[in-house]
Amino acid sequence: MKTKITDLFKIKYPIILPGMSWISVPELVAAVSNAGGLGYLATGPLTPEMTRESIRRIRQLTDKPFGAGCTLLMPGARENAEVLIEEKVPVINISLGRGEDIIERVHQYGGKVISTVTTEKHALAAEKAGADALQVTGHEAAAHGGLATTMVLVPAIVDAVSIPVVAIGGFADGRGLAAALALGAEGIGMGTRLSMTKESPVHQDTIQKQLESGILDTLYSNRFDGLNCRVLKTPAASRAIRRGMSLPRAIIAGPRIAREMNLPFFKLMLGMIAQGPKTMMTLAHMATAFDKIQAATEGDLKNGVQLIGQCQGIIHDVPSVEEVIKRTVDEALKIQKAMGVKLEGKTGGTSKPAAAKKAAPKAKAAPKAKAKKAVSKKK
Ligand SMILES: Cc1cc2nc3c(=O)[nH]c(=O)nc-3n(C[C@H](O)[C@H](O)[C@H](O)COP(=O)(O)O)c2cc1C
Numbered sequence: 001m002k003t004k005i006t007d008l009f010k011i012k013y014p015i016i017l018p019g020m021s022w023i024s025v026p027e028l029v030a031a032v033s034n035a036g037g038l039g040y041l042a043t044g045p046l047t048p049e050m051t052r053e054s055i056r057r058i059r060q061l062t063d064k065p066f067g068a069g070c071t072l073l074m075p076g077a078r079e080n081a082e083v084l085i086e087e088k089v090p091v092i093n094i095s096l097g098r099g100e101d102i103i104e105r106v107h108q109y110g111g112k113v114i115s116t117v118t119t120e121k122h123a124l125a126a127e128k129a130g131a132d133a134l135q136v137t138g139h140e141a142a143a144h145g146g147l148a149t150t151m152v153l154v155p156a157i158v159d160a161v162s163i164p165v166v167a168i169g170g171f172a173d174g175r176g177l178a179a180a181l182a183l184g185a186e187g188i189g190m191g192t193r194l195s196m197t198k199e200s201p202v203h204q205d206t207i208q209k210q211l212e213s214g215i216l217d218t219l220y221s222n223r224f225d226g227l228n229c230r231v232l233k234t235p236a237a238s239r240a241i242r243r244g245m246s247l248p249r250a251i252i253a254g255p256r257i258a259r260e261m262n263l264p265f266f267k268l269m270l271g272m273i274a275q276g277p278k279t280m281m282t283l284a285h286m287a288t289a290f291d292k293i294q295a296a297t298e299g300d301l302k303n304g305v306q307l308i309g310q311c312q313g314i315i316h317d318v319p320s321v322e323e324v325i326k327r328t329v330d331e332a333l334k335i336q337k338a339m340g341v342k343l344e345g346k347t348g349g350t351s352k353p354a355a356a357k358k359a360a361p362k363a364k365a366a367p368k369a370k371a372k373k374a375v376s377k378k379k
Contacts, residue, residue, distance in 0.1 A: 019069025072097025174331020226285025
């Protein structure tokens, strides 16, 4: 496949593994890059030393291009960005901040920067700041998708900017890839889909719950981590959202939060105070959500909260990363032919992916009941 994104990042297929804390670890990143896509290391929960070690581990596992994510708003992100620059990471994904200085320094060693955005205004600002590409995250996405759906947001931003766009939020198969390209995107990101693979570190109990859950089994609220955030619908998630956040609670939880974020407590507090009261509340909120997210990743859905996208409802199996990427590409190519037939007014062609076809008979009687035995990965 050849798109502006495959050219820009020097990859075979325009498919990206986004940064997912505790999930986008070196093994998963390398699996995606080895399969022809581009994996990003999630640096959110890592110290600068851990970030450097992880990059070196990725380089042991693959000689293909890879990336790393940096959520600029978070305390510790700047230090991690320094390591990414020193290590000359080929692609850096920045979010929640413009990062002109980072972009300039990445360009000096020939690296590329892709900025995550959820609005046209932020897309224009990121382009002006010098980003090479945009990762446009629609409403369907796990975690921090925008208020507009991918279907509307992607063409709106494609029309507004002149740099390539990667569409993200709701993509789980070749239909999604074909649709994204039709909307003017040059590639897709898949978080939920790639978090449900054999190489993913997500615990099998959590994956099992996701397999049994449908497209409506998510909650989208700014009361979980302070930003609009989509999570798996469970009693624990409803409880966390009902409870919300108060500053005294965030401060009481401070030392534990700092430990979990691998930051000295005073540094966490200084980082929070430096950003002003509104951002401070958001950070406190995000930090207290951290341990719930980690717990869910480790299989504890009684206390933990899993970030998940609506496309969990169209995912019915747990294949390898290579299989996901191969069939996404194959399906998109088949769809291209089927679309040609449809657009020319002839009959024939199908746009149902193989996995969905297999699932169809049971799915009608009891949606996703077939998923009970679907987890084949061993823990
Ligand atoms: C299990 C899981 C964990 C995630 N963790 C994070 C995270 O720590 N920080 C973040 O900004 N986004 C996180 N995301 C969101 C992804 O980076 C990406 O934006 C999203 O998954 C795209 O939508 P999709 O799930 O529909 O593909 C996570 C997503 C999933 C599925």
